[in-house]
Amino acid sequence: MSYQEVTPHMQTVTRPAKKRRLLRDMAKVWQLYLLMILPFAFIIIFKYVPMYGAQIAFRDFVVSKGIWGSEWVGLRHFVRFFQSYEFWNIMKNTITLSLYQLIAGFPFPIILALSLNYVGNLKFKKTVQMVTYAPHFVSVVVMVGIIFQILDPRIGLVNAVIKMFGFEPVDFMGRAEYFQSIYVWSGIWQNVGFNCIIFLAALSGIDPSLHEAAVVDGASKIRRMWHIDLPGIMPIAVILLILNVGHMLEIGFEKVYLMQNPLNLRTSEIIDTYVYKIGLASQVVQFSYSTAIGLFRNIINFILLIAVNHIAKKMNQSSLW
């Protein structure tokens, strides 16, 4: 802020003097630049160099020829992707999976937070929080391992129940139609507790005098929840939802990849897994084609994020953040 206050003076100063002053200000904090060298070098090397390298999407990259030696082919790889028979299926899978996750995952953390907020028994509240937060820290590999064990057609818990009722066991992981539901609901199971933290914080930020006034007016708890708590956390909920739309194409690739098998590939192939497979895991590596697909996703992602941040900023001018 203080910068803006200073600038009017600086305008009256002549240009070389201004430059001198800038250099003097910079020299004063030289130790801060010293601190910055390593992190800055990291960002340039590990983030910006790959961005520069992404130009192989427009070339026919051959490792021995290097980036500049490889032939420039323009948008050929992109066109090839758009025209490939996998294109629509992959896009559809990516978008439906993230929309499913977004919509199904939306209400549960809110319900949990509202519910926790009205518990009188502190010990019970703490226990529920402790247990529901815990799965968040389990790794993807272990999580998918748990899913496989529980849904196993031979020894799994779910099929034990199904068999108990006299039905045939179901091979859940081998059926494409179940993939998205398993992915989304196991995600909700794992993260509902952790995702409710932010709503709990919003709830504790609600002015207590609102509740006191409502109690004096004879409002029941359910009415207070509906008319005070819910409107109180809605701004945060809406902003989170909007921001999540911005991350739509970045679904948990690691989990999808682990859950994939040839039988459910029809619904489980998403952009990121496809990029990995044709780029690095296949017999014939296609660096350029794979990079082009990844770049396409990143550009769409970038546009979405910018748009979504713009909307969120407009919306929260008068709200919490």
Added chain:
Amino acid sequence: MNRKIKETGSDRAFNIVNYIVLSLFFITVLYPCVYIVSASFSSTDAVISGRVWLWPVEPGLKGYKAVFENKAIGTGFFNSIYYTVAGTVINVVLTIMAAYPLSRHDFVGRNVIMFVFVFTILFSGGLIPTYLLVKELGLLNTRWAMILPTALSVFNMIITRTYFQTTIPREMLEAAQVDGCSDLKFLRSIVLPLSGPIIAVITLFYAVGHWNSYFNALLYLKDRDLYPLQLVLRSILIQNQIDPNMITSEEDLVARQGLADLLKYSLIVVAAVPVLIIYPFVQKHFVKGVMIGSIKG
């Protein structure tokens, strides 16, 4: 006061419903965990025939014995500790080195540098170019590949910067500067001692991230001796590749298969335990981290 008595009726109903809702959440999350722990302590026979429901059936430690006899799991465990400790130390140091200057108002160029950092959240070169870079740098199949490409998270850097901005009063810096204190000295003797909570938070974020990640290892490591635990887990839990040597004690095929099933439950427990043991102690830090992260920097 009459009114209050009338209300308790509806409020009591509300409370009951509320407890039921919470109990449902509680049981839904807890039950699968209890089931897996119980299965891991049961006999192979009980696991195969699906007789485990809540408590261990014919309790034993056979599964755990098989886990601890497996050499790959031991190596993986050691490697994971190595990557987690070394990686986290580098992470935390780099994060503070970036966050502190960016939190200072008199740091000329902070907006430009901040933009350079934040832009990498919005856009990235992608998987293949990053892989090619790591290859070009000669890091493939070395321990560095597990540490350097993730040496700094911009998200954690931003929450650290926000913390510095909100908790270190500017007057303190000015007073120190008047006394001739250099920036490095100020950081070391004033800022860091005041930053315990945020250092705890980012240490945890980074450490859990390292411990739980498998994908960089899958990308960059070929040598099995370098595999972190998660990659070993993947081959056993997900790909069902169990080294026959480790269950040679069982003679016939059925018993061998049964032990393989049991071993998976025990392995899930062993893999989840290190994080879950420290979890109760660090839970409040994580909550704090989410809070700081949610305040826009």
